[in-house]
Amino acid sequence: MLYKPTESMPNQNPQCFTCQWRDRSAWCVLNDEDLGRLNSSKVVRTFQPGQNIYVQGDPANGVYCVESGAVTLRKTDENGNAMVVGMAHAGEAIGYRDFFSRKEFMATAQAVEPVRLCFVNRALVDALLRRNPALGLRFLVRISEDLNHAETMMLQNSTLSVRTRVAHLLLALKDRYGEVEEDGTLVIRLPLSRQDIASMLGTRPETISRAIHILEESEVAQFSGRQVRVADLDILLDEIEPYEAFVE
Amino acid sequence: MLYKPTESMPNQNPQCFTCQWRDRSAWCVLNDEDLGRLNSSKVVRTFQPGQNIYVQGDPANGVYCVESGAVTLRKTDENGNAMVVGMAHAGEAIGYRDFFSRKEFMATAQAVEPVRLCFVNRALVDALLRRNPALGLRFLVRISEDLNHAETMMLQNSTLSVRTRVAHLLLALKDRYGEVEEDGTLVIRLPLSRQDIASMLGTRPETISRAIHILEESEVAQFSGRQVRVADLDILLDEIEPYEAFVE
DNA sequence: CGGGGGTTTGAGTCCGTTCAAAATACGTGG
DNA sequence: CCACGTATTTTGAACGGACTCAAACCCCCG
Numbered sequence A, B: 001m002l003y004k005p006t007e008s009m010p011n012q013n014p015q016c017f018t019c020q021w022r023d024r025s026a027w028c029v030l031n032d033e034d035l036g037r038l039n040s041s042k043v044v045r046t047f048q049p050g051q052n053i054y055v056q057g058d059p060a061n062g063v064y065c066v067e068s069g070a071v072t073l074r075k076t077d078e079n080g081n082a083m084v085v086g087m088a089h090a091g092e093a094i095g096y097r098d099f100f101s102r103k104e105f106m107a108t109a110q111a112v113e114p115v116r117l118c119f120v121n122r123a124l125v126d127a128l129l130r131r132n133p134a135l136g137l138r139f140l141v142r143i144s145e146d147l148n149h150a151e152t153m154m155l156q157n158s159t160l161s162v163r164t165r166v167a168h169l170l171l172a173l174k175d176r177y178g179e180v181e182e183d184g185t186l187v188i189r190l191p192l193s194r195q196d197i198a199s200m201l202g203t204r205p206e207t208i209s210r211a212i213h214i215l216e217e218s219e220v221a222q223f224s225g226r227q228v229r230v231a232d233l234d235i236l237l238d239e240i241e242p243y244e245a246f247v248e
Numbered sequence C: 001c002g003g004g005g006g007t008t009t010g011a012g013t014c015c016g017t018t019c020a021a022a023a024t025a026c027g028t029g030g
Numbered sequence D: 001c002c003a004c005g006t007a008t009t010t011t012g013a014a015c016g017g018a019c020t021c022a023a024a025c026c027c028c029c030g
Helices: A034-039 A096-101 A122-131 A132-159 A162-177 A194-202 A205-217 A233-240 B032-041 B097-101 B123-132 B133-159 B163-176 B194-200 B205-217 B233-242
Strands: A045-046 A052-054 A062-068 A070-076 A082-089 A108-111 A116-123 A178-179 A186-189 A222-224 A227-230 B043-047 B052-054 B062-068 B070-076 B080-091 B108-111 B115-120 B178-180 B185-187 B223-225 B227-230
Touching: A034 A116, A034 A122, A045 A052, A062 A082, A062 A122, A070 A194, A070 B133, A082 A132, A082 A194, A082 B133, A096 B133, A116 A122, A116 B205, A122 A132, A122 B123, A122 B133, A122 B178, A132 A162, A132 B070, A132 B080, A132 B097, A132 B123, A162 A178, A162 A186, A162 A194, A162 A227, A205 A222, A222 B052, A227 A233, B032 B115, B032 B123, B043 B052, B052 B194, B062 B097, B062 B123, B070 B115, B070 B194, B080 B133, B080 B194, B097 B133, B115 B123, B123 B133, B133 B163, B163 B178, B163 B185, B163 B194, B163 B205, B163 B227, B163 B233, B194 B205, B205 B223, B223 B233, B227 B233
Parallel strands: none
Antiparallel strands: A045 A116, A052 A108, A062 A116, A070 A082, A070 A108, A178 A186, A186 A227, A222 A227, B043 B115, B052 B108, B062 B115, B070 B080, B070 B108, B178 B185, B185 B227, B223 B227
16 A cells, blocks of 8 residues: 555645644644744654554654644553554644653554654753743643543443444544535544454454444444444444433 | 541641652642642541542542542443542542543542542642642653553553453552561552452452452462462562563 | 341353454555 | 455354352451
């Protein structure tokens, strides 16, 4: 699978001032002067699907900011077990958790779509933090949300069936990767392979296949490759609310 | 079970300046003036085992700092499933994650030992953060470590057997709750009930009982109530390193 | 001595895993 | 454009670890 840079990445040298994510990213608190520093010091890099942006164990010498595409964050333990612990999409930063807590990355970031991102080195991040304390608070909010998300996933993984977890994942992906057709059908284009989905839900690819099979039999969703069609969103929602119509 | 306040909490009104955790807590970056503000505004509260310090859903209107005792952090989902997502011990802060990210607590904090802690209200935390940006960075490091820990637990819960997870937990608790006898035996006093251990490892109390039974049969550790005796630490370590002596 | 919550043990079941093979998708080279 | 080799996905069958339900046991306290 080859992607020509000119196709998916028309703008070869994006400017922070005109970045479409400027208002939503953590950097939005910067004034023009500091944004200028960021703009001139950042390094733009591109990655093809499957390529690693950084690897667990690498020195965490900066923060990355996704400009386009999607990224998985994968954690591996000493026995070689691996798991996708999160994703990052356009407009979001990655690597900041490790940047703040450790000297090295505690996860591997891998492109799942063609990715373009900006690298901000440690010296600059430190300088910006000193000049604008609000930036630190921004990251504080981000990481707090990440932590809440991680603990929510932990709870889900140990209390919910794989089938229900797949339903949860579909609902989480629908905002970013879904669109509604004229007849009301929700169509989601999965950014992840079955293997990655399995890894993300803490289970095996075979189990994901079976869960998908059951969801299709139950008329919840139709899968063909990475395309998912959900005719009735309410049926999908029923999957995650077991006791919905429970009347005392 | 009744605890007389005078027994476990001799010092009724601790001063931040003489706090034994002063150098280790996030507040260590404060200068004397700010520490004085903290000292005069903080509210000291005590809790008995089983009592809730705050409940999931409460407005997160401040940060708590554990002065003595131990606390569990328990998260509950909309179906009523609950899980212990973490613990906090003397010298550590709690509630800061929710304080920064949300308007309400995303977990319930419960005393598992008699607890004394200091409450710092939102206005003061905000003021201190403004006056000393380094305080924010301190919390940033803390939360980053929490996040790393949460993701590590996630990985463990979906790749390791309950038996191995119990071994991991013993090793994690030994630093704080263990002591070594003359003959080299490690004795750990568990701060948690079997129910809480199960909840912490994402499983059921019955499964914990069985895992403990097997660990005893395997001569890894002897359990009697909340006391655990580990004769040979290496045997316990073998539990968590499956491929230790693997030679190519 | 008699509750009552927590813990342990037992038996049966289920969900997810494992191992293996077949089917499908995909990128490459002819 | 089609044929081929490889990687991913799906399906099948058997196994196993953890769950559920239930009863017995314990220990702490009243």
